[in-house]
Amino acid sequence: MSETIISVAASADTHHSPERATVQLTLGFEGPERQPVFEKTRQLHAEMSESLRALHDPIADAVTRWSADQVSVWGQRPWSQDGAQLPPVYHATTTVRARFRDFQALARWIDSVAFSEGVTVTSVDWALTSATQSALQADAQKTAIVTARSKAQSYAEALGLSTLRPIAVADPGMLGDDTASGSTVSVARFASHDMAKSSAGGPLDLTPADVVISASIEARFAATA
Known part of the structure; x- marks a missing residue:
């Protein structure tokens, strides 16, 4: 087949x-x-x-x-x-x-x-602490893999194929495709913060944005009818 x-x-x-x-x-x-x-x-x-x-x-x-x-x-x-x-x-x-x-x-x-x-x-x-960042990186990687499988399933169904078998999953660029770019596994991006005196003249009001942890992956699947 x-x-x-x-x-x-x-x-x-x-x-x-x-x-x-x-x-x-x-x-x-x-x-x-x-x-x-x-x-x-x-x-x-x-x-x-x-x-x-x-x-x-x-x-x-x-x-x-x-x-x-x-x-x-x-x-x-x-x-x-x-x-x-x-x-x-x-x-x-x-x-x-x-x-x-x-x-x-x-x-x-x-x-x-x-x-x-x-x-x-x-x-x-x-x-973040190292422990929190590692856990969030792992979660983001898992989510990226689930997303990759969902995309591949959509492609397979559009081609009239029903069975999907994973072949490989890797960091960007490691499958030999030149189309991929981006970070390897994950990058922490530190968002901006507000530094302003309160209206009452109290202590400095620091309101940091969330830290964003990103994961990017490539995956390869084999699809059959």
Whole structure:
């Protein structure tokens, strides 16, 4: 009995509320003398580190991990509008990152540091725990496979075929077809977030969008009458 080979691609998304948030700060100053600029930056760095150290506990507390391990110090001589080289300006910056499990504590902490001189809140990235992400990836893969089988069944029925037998399932591109593209298995896309003061002037209101986990697969089936 002859078989008709049907190849399909499918994808699936699953959504989940963020469970972790990683905030990044840039700390720094500039001025006409190197040493005062560096000392001010070092002092600010120490203050931010101490505030995070007080919140950090990998098991129980608001901050699961943090780092403050990047520093840059440099000088430059800017040019005036008239083309004259001006006296040197010195810069010093450090980077601080912290991962929060408690989003209310994150909002309070950002509220307490965001308006300090020399502090720039660079970003807040939302994520899931490894266990949750792995489970959601597996669910998305299963859903993508079910979708692929449904598509193949529709093709088979349109051809007047009734029996469908799976031959292969793979990550995109691994079946040798040039038509497929996309990520391998799954990609976590971190959605944007809102950062705004409440109308009552209370703590920062962080409202993260869901984290989206995607899975893409290719599948091949043999169909017979």
